[in-house]
Amino acid sequence: MSKVHPEIDTKIRDWVEKQKMFFVATAPLSGDGLVNCSPKGMDSFRILGPRAVAYLDLTGSGVETIAHLKENQRIVIMMCAFEGPPQIIRFHGKGRVLQKDTAEYEEQIHHFEEFVGARAIIVVDVDRISDSCGYSVPNYDYKGDRDVLLKWSRTKGEDGVSEYQAENNRQSLDGLKGLD
Template identity: 55%
Template sequence: MKLHERIDGRLRAFIEAQHLFFVATAPLSADGHVNVSPKGLDTFRVLGEHAVAYLDLTGSGSETVAHLRENGRVTIMFCAFEGPPNIVRLHGSGRYVALEDAEFDSYRTLFTHHPGARGVVVVEVERVSDSCGYAVPLMSHDGDRDLLTRWSENRGDDGLAAYRATKNAASIDGLPALG
């Protein structure tokens, strides 16, 4: 493993070339559930040497939102599934900017339109590392799934708001999330 002072040009190029990333968070409670969420659909942006953001899309859970609102701890991981092996981890302090927050619009223009957008996760990166990834399998990217996009379009803005109010109001541990 190698520690880096910042997200430099090489790391940025690697991160931006990945089609998939993983977000890990946890509540403060020792009895709470650690969460790892896979993300894709071109929703990740490097904002600077110590800052990143990703567009959060409506989904079945709201663990990341709840954990960030409780304690802000977050790790984002990228794995090379093609080309030379590599794993990059970004550890930091994250915050959630909801769709209805005034600040949301300043981030929205960084991303392509996704009808299911519910917020943006903004992370101040405190630790950057990469490691070998020798055991990560080689896999090819055949394309993005369009299921979430179609599901969101079919629900419409009002349907998505209702879904988030009922399904994303709290984490599985009962922490407040959306709604």
């Protein structure tokens, strides 16, 4: 049976810290806009407080999450157990984009290992924390993080990544403003 939690307690924190993957979903206000759901990994997720979470956002081919948050702040982060007992946790809330090279980003980056290719920190003020069974989620064995994005970013270097972002991360698929 699903349950709504008043805050991120020790039990939830311990479970979250064991997860290797999470999913981020956002949507524009437009009824015909594209809903986005992105898988995330690496050691990029942090619990900041009893009702606050954040993740280090790395350069990607799109900028949907950032654009949607700039428009309307709505976000849900979902984690599900692929190993051990079945479990799903969702964090619904309002997200803020702390873009790289801003004072806000610099104030929060100490929570993370900084990667070449990082473009923002997404901070979520959590309104709703819920769990559900996850009984139909398959079991998978974790073999390790992929290093393709890190290799790509290192090869491009900071300047090359910035050029890529300027070309590919300025607006969403729906034409919403992405990176500055």
